[in-house]
Amino acid sequence: MAVFTPVTLDDLSQWIKQFPLGKALALKGIASGIENSNFFLTTERGEYVLTIFENLSFEQLPFYVQLMRHLAERGIPVPAPVANDAGELVVALHGKPAAIVSKLDGSSQMDPQPVHCAEVGTILAKMHLAGRDFPLQQPNLRGLDWWVETVPKVLPFLDAETAALLQSELAFQREFAAGPTYAELERGPVHADLFRNNVMFVGERLSGCFDFYFAGWDTWLFDLAVTVNDWCIDLDTGRLDEARVVALTRAYHAVRQFTAADHAAWLPMLRAAALRFWLSRLYDYHRPREAEMLTPHDPTHFERVLRERIARGAPNLTA
């Protein structure tokens, strides 16, 4: 992540006392990511990640941190939030909400092979099932309502042909979301941003997934589509790689079987997932926020992905 809110070790010397972590020994801003301010934090008790939330409010945050705790308690390898002496998981730092979570082992696999995709498919399905009894509800804040609100804000920056594509895809998604197939899809708390850079591997074994701050209540299939659109494509063309799609979706299906509605909605959801990230990248690109170390993501990548899905479709869910 970029650093929007700078923090020094000095700033932490008093603040850290409310956590059972001893003294803060080292703090290092993390350059990757685009949403929050993140730091690797070394304390007398070990290695952690400190996040200052730039957009999410104190009211919205319990959903994310409680979801991480819920999943961790059910054996899903996700960062565990650390509570302060009052039992709070989110506390103010420089006037903004902040949390400390455990640091995961491993590193990102940015050149995934079918074996890695299978690991991701398995963990995603397990996460969906483990979320079934999660008691809190919060919508996906980057879902259809946000698309409807945001498309007009980016249209002035686009040429006529690109603007027409954005508008027609939004119209297609609104119609699909109002129909019977979409209504039948199973739903629950989903990660909604399980990209390569949000999963850790030690060798070929998945050691954890993180960055739950786009999570929300949505269809499980949308979450799968977001994941496939990143893990199973050629990054230059946006084209799906069948071997990786099959590995990921088969592994998912082995844990949570696809329904008839899933099969029918697969291509529309791949398109929805492409639209979601095209739009957020357009918005971030044309309306950037002030930040140190911020590298905006390229919106044209997901425009290509969307054009690919429309033109070429996708392999069936379980080939």
Ligand SMILES: Nc1ncnc2c1ncn2[C@@H]1O[C@H](COP(=O)(O)OP(=O)(O)O)[C@@H](O)[C@H]1O
């Ligand atoms: N719990 C964690 N354990 C290990 N590394 C982490 C953890 N959380 C974040 N990171 C590191 O910080 C980077 C940025 O975090 P991320 O959550 O993607 O930022 P953002 O909130 O901006 O999306 C990640 O790419 C990863 O290297």
Ligand SMILES: N[C@@H](CCOP(=O)(O)O)C(=O)O
């Ligand atoms: N994955 C999204 C945006 C969020 O970035 P992250 O670094 O927080 O995962 C994208 O690629 O646009």
